[in-house]
Amino acid sequence: MRNVWTIIKKEFSRFFKDKRMVFTVILPGLMIFLVYSLMGTVMENVGKTDEDYKFTAYVTEMPENLAAAFGNGFELKEYSDAEAAKADVEAGNLDLAIFFPENFGQTLSGDVKIFYNSSKDNSNNGFITVSGLLNSLINPPFTINAADGVKFDLAGEKEWTGKMLATFMPMLMFALLASGCVAVAPEAIAGEKERGTMATMLITPIKRWQLALGKILSLACFALLSGLSSFIGVILSLPKLMGGAIDGEVATFYSAGDYFMVLGLIISVVLVIISAFSIMSTFAKSVKEAGTLISPIMIIVILLGVFAMFGSSTSTWLYVIPLMGSGLAMSAIMTFTITPLAFVLAIASNFVLAALLITAISFMFKSEKIMFNR
Amino acid sequence: MEEILKLENLRKTFKISRKQQRINRTSDTVKVAVDNLSFTAYRGEIFGLLGPNGAGKTTTLRMLATLIKPDGGNAYISGHSIISEEAEVRKNIGFLTSELKLEDFFTPNYLFDFFSELYDMEKSVRDARKRELFTKFGIDRFAEVKLANLSTGMKQKVSLVISIVHDPEFIIFDEPTNGLDVLTAKVVTDFLEELKAQGKTIILSTHIFSLVEKLCDRVGIIVDGRLIALDTLENITKENSLENTFFDLYDKTCGEKL
Numbered sequence A: 001m002r003n004v005w006t007i008i009k010k011e012f013s014r015f016f017k018d019k020r021m022v023f024t025v026i027l028p029g030l031m032i033f034l035v036y037s038l039m040g041t042v043m044e045n046v047g048k049t050d051e052d053y054k055f056t057a058y059v060t061e062m063p064e065n066l067a068a069a070f071g072n073g074f075e076l077k078e079y080s081d082a083e084a085a086k087a088d089v090e091a092g093n094l095d096l097a098i099f100f101p102e103n104f105g106q107t108l109s110g111d112v113k114i115f116y117n118s119s120k121d122n123s124n125n126g127f128i129t130v131s132g133l134l135n136s137l138i139n140p141p142f143t144i145n146a147a148d149g150v151k152f153d154l155a156g157e158k159e160w161t162g163k164m165l166a167t168f169m170p171m172l173m174f175a176l177l178a179s180g181c182v183a184v185a186p187e188a189i190a191g192e193k194e195r196g197t198m199a200t201m202l203i204t205p206i207k208r209w210q211l212a213l214g215k216i217l218s219l220a221c222f223a224l225l226s227g228l229s230s231f232i233g234v235i236l237s238l239p240k241l242m243g244g245a246i247d248g249e250v251a252t253f254y255s256a257g258d259y260f261m262v263l264g265l266i267i268s269v270v271l272v273i274i275s276a277f278s279i280m281s282t283f284a285k286s287v288k289e290a291g292t293l294i295s296p297i298m299i300i301v302i303l304l305g306v307f308a309m310f311g312s313s314t315s316t317w318l319y320v321i322p323l324m325g326s327g328l329a330m331s332a333i334m335t336f337t338i339t340p341l342a343f344v345l346a347i348a349s350n351f352v353l354a355a356l357l358i359t360a361i362s363f364m365f366k367s368e369k370i371m372f373n374r
Numbered sequence B: 001m002e003e004i005l006k007l008e009n010l011r012k013t014f015k016i017s018r019k020q021q022r023i024n025r026t027s028d029t030v031k032v033a034v035d036n037l038s039f040t041a042y043r044g045e046i047f048g049l050l051g052p053n054g055a056g057k058t059t060t061l062r063m064l065a066t067l068i069k070p071d072g073g074n075a076y077i078s079g080h081s082i083i084s085e086e087a088e089v090r091k092n093i094g095f096l097t098s099e100l101k102l103e104d105f106f107t108p109n110y111l112f113d114f115f116s117e118l119y120d121m122e123k124s125v126r127d128a129r130k131r132e133l134f135t136k137f138g139i140d141r142f143a144e145v146k147l148a149n150l151s152t153g154m155k156q157k158v159s160l161v162i163s164i165v166h167d168p169e170f171i172i173f174d175e176p177t178n179g180l181d182v183l184t185a186k187v188v189t190d191f192l193e194e195l196k197a198q199g200k201t202i203i204l205s206t207h208i209f210s211l212v213e214k215l216c217d218r219v220g221i222i223v224d225g226r227l228i229a230l231d232t233l234e235n236i237t238k239e240n241s242l243e244n245t246f247f248d249l250y251d252k253t254c255g256e257k258l
Ligand SMILES: Nc1ncnc2c1ncn2[C@@H]1O[C@H](COP(=O)(O)OP(=O)(O)OP(=O)(O)O)[C@@H](O)[C@H]1O
Pocket: B014, B015, B031, B032, B033, B051, B052, B053, B054, B055, B056, B057, B058, B059, B060, B207
């Protein structure tokens, strides 16, 4: 028993006397708190319809006793016939086309038909709002969209698939790239430091930025390769995973330009992630410590992907935030709504941040405290 | 005589822990590893830095090799400051110390090429030099064996060769014969003499008296980071053996009878 106690004492002093170790335990919690608070604040503006937005709607047979309830939040539009209104919903120019049954005001029964487009945030939210409104105002026996064989969601297959891809592609991109980076970053810098092979290069005339850049670029390639192999795995399993909801036809929805943009985003994202991980790896004393220091950043990166799941943003300034902008841009590419400005902002912010991080690494390479801390 | 290395009050301190402070019975928060060291080495000589464990030899050499920065003073190699002209210094020196490791995964052949590229050497020059050095140290027979599979002595020879790929004028060797058998050690010391004959300047740290007696033209004896003697080997060993001179000096400066 005494020996167990001796070991426990040694382990505890190893742990608690090393300020860095304690720090790495506290860090993930702190990071999660910060990121969630940040997400909470920003998320209120994203994927939601503005408070004072008026849903556009075409309504037939509007019961007079309901008109007041619709009064504020809706802007009613006139159409020559029902089909024209539905076509506009499908095209995304009109949020809703609502058809009340005859004499709905008196009978409060029958089937209310609401056509909407789930690939558009406003239309989708409008549908939810109207259904909720009706259900809160009057008690059934009425129904909403109960008719068989009618397609009420007018989103085209292309839009619908795009919308679905938009929900998980950013997250998938971040998760796969980050796991690719985490596989190579600790070894490449902390490992070399630990084994003393870094110092051998540091006494040669190589400039610190050259060493940093050379490392980052090659690591980025490895991470891309590893990310690519997992991506192919995901793509191949996707049709099965989605139960046939997505098939090979999806690939044809996107243009060559879309693919190039995705590629550009991926490259810029991997550069940011690998640079951020490399900073931690440079700072760490050992490969093991590098792993611990990287994990909170890994969490942030993946959370940013989750964040982008909540829809593409209408405010362009969000695209300026590195990584997060790329998640949003990825979503926007998937839903065919990307603008050139948003794309350029997203990608440029990544390159700028990566350049700053690589510069920081060069300075860290010059610091004897960081390079020779044991 | 041309001055090729000049130390001016070079100083280096390291932070020490609270507990260690109590043991040392001081309120000093730092340990002075190198304490205002000044000396000069001239072209074409082998300068020996002799001192016991913990004297500050390695720390001094690491500063000269620009791995760590001094807290005070400065040093010049071929006129270039180790503080403000790191790049020039790095081009002109070769540094061998146990702290600098080579990647186990690679072969001597690959590593030689890799480092010669970092030193921006021409391919033809590199190949000729590689052939010459590999043959001299018997590395040629192991040129394509991963370092991990080489013996300690062979690894040390590869490290030595890599440290001078670029044919530097000024060579810093920290305990070059540590851990080597007499045969391998002799290969190394013979090579040092050969380098000297080629007109290179060598600064060599060691705690082995015989090595100094065998190789060095001038000696600096360093204890506790301070230089306690500096002269030609001839003068230092005039009246007594190097070993006895060292003990006498140690008694005088540290005030303790050994
Ligand atoms: N990074 C460091 N942090 C704290 N103290 C250090 C550090 N490096 C060296 N020292 C201390 O500085 C002093 C000089 O060390 P140095 O390695 O230069 O001695 P040395 O003369 O090379 O000894 P040896 O013959 O054992 O190699 C020692 O007391 C050592 O403990």
